Amino acid sequence: MAEEIKAGCARPTGGPVGEKPDAKKETPQQPMFKEVKNLVTVGKKAPDFTAPAYSKGKFVNVQLSEFLGKWVVLCFYPGDFTFV
Amino acid sequence: MSVDSVFVHKMWDDHELSKMVKGGIPFPMLSDGGGKVGSIFGVYLEDAGVEARGRFIIDPDGIIQGFEVLTPPVGRNVMESIRQIQAFQHVRKTKGAEATPSGWKPGKPTLKPGPDLVGKVWEVWKTSSAFDD
Numbered sequence: 001m002a003e004e005i006k007a008g009c010a011r012p013t014g015g016p017v018g019e020k021p022d023a024k025k026e027t028p029q030q031p032m033f034k035e036v037k038n039l040v041t042v043g044k045k046a047p048d049f050t051a052p053a054y055s056k057g058k059f060v061n062v063q064l065s066e067f068l069g070k071w072v073v074l075c076f077y078p079g080d081f082t083f084v
Numbered sequence: 085m086s087v088d089s090v091f092v093h094k095m096w097d098d099h100e101l102s103k104m105v106k107g108g109i110p111f112p113m114l115s116d117g118g119g120k121v122g123s124i125f126g127v128y129l130e131d132a133g134v135e136a137r138g139r140f141i142i143d144p145d146g147i148i149q150g151f152e153v154l155t156p157p158v159g160r161n162v163m164e165s166i167r168q169i170q171a172f173q174h175v176r177k178t179k180g181a182e183a184t185p186s187g188w189k190p191g192k193p194t195l196k197p198g199p200d201l202v203g204k205v206w207e208v209w210k211t212s213s214a215f216d217d
Contacts, residue, residue, distance in 0.1 A: 002112070007090075007091070011089045011091075011117055012089075012090060012115070013115070013116075013117045013118065013120070014114075014115070014116070014120070014121065015120040015121065016120065016121065016124055039124050039125075039126070040124070040125050040126050040140075040148060040151070041148070042148055042149060042150060042151070043147065043148070043149075044147065044148060045145075045146050045147055045148070046140065046142045046146055046147070046148045047124045047125070048146075049120075049121045049124070051085065051114040051115060051116055051121055052090050052114070052115045053090060053093075053112035053113055053114045053115060054090040054091075054093035054094045054097065054112070054113045054115075055111070055112035055113070056108065056109075056110070059090050060112065062112050062114055064142075064146070065146065067142075068144065068145070068146050069144045070144055071141070071142070071143060071144060071169060071172075071173070072140075072141075072142040073139065073140070073141060073142075073165060073169070074085065074125075074138075074139070074140040074142060075085065075137075075138070075139050075140075075160075076085050076086065076116075076122055076125065076127045076135040076136065076137065076138040076139075077085075077086050077135065077137055078086065078132075078134040078135060078136070078137070078156040079086050079087065079088055079134055080086060080088040080092045080093060080095075080096040081092075081096055081100065082156070084137075084156065084157060084158065084159040
């Protein structure tokens with residue numbers, strides 16, 4: 001499953017997997033309105049991503065699509081050592 | 085998942101969370117430096133540089149079945165998340181033949197949507213069912 005990563009000096013980061021949503025060629029003229037795209041909708045596929053993680057004593061790389069076949073609860077929170 | 089590094093996650097688990105949960109956090113603590121993943125899920129608060137309390141339920145096909153997003157000072161209700169997962173699992177097991185009405189939890193009656201139920205929900209579901217007994 002999740003591959004282990006070496007703890008180097010650079011801070012490991014992840015990001016979305018696959019084609020960028022705005023990969024289309026940009027028109028030379030700026031559009032009048034910035035298109036706001038909501039990528040996340042109920043009933044639609046969750047955007048795949050990869051992220052470094054701390055998991056039971058190890059630093060690993062986690063990709064959302066590794067969990068296909070299981071129920072996943074993905075939780076975001078403001079920060080470590082916050083109070084709530 | 086938060087914008088903290090995996091190193092800070094380790095310190096938090098070692099020094100605080102493991103005192104609340106025996107053996108430490110049993111699932112991966114993900115790091116999202118810069119809020120790249122939070123941005124695509126619509127929970128990254130750019131001004132503050134942190135992520136809101138967002139919770140997404142994703143089914144075995146990778147489909148988002150539900151989400152809840154709160155501003156930082158108010159915590160979530162874990163029991164409600166578990167109840168929703170149980171309800172989605174039940175609906176999935178019945179291949180959508182059954183639906184779970186407001187206030188449903190395991191053991192309570194479900195609804196079988198169809199022509200016969202139109203206008204008859206009041207016969208099989210009472211308002212009191214929306215609340216805990």
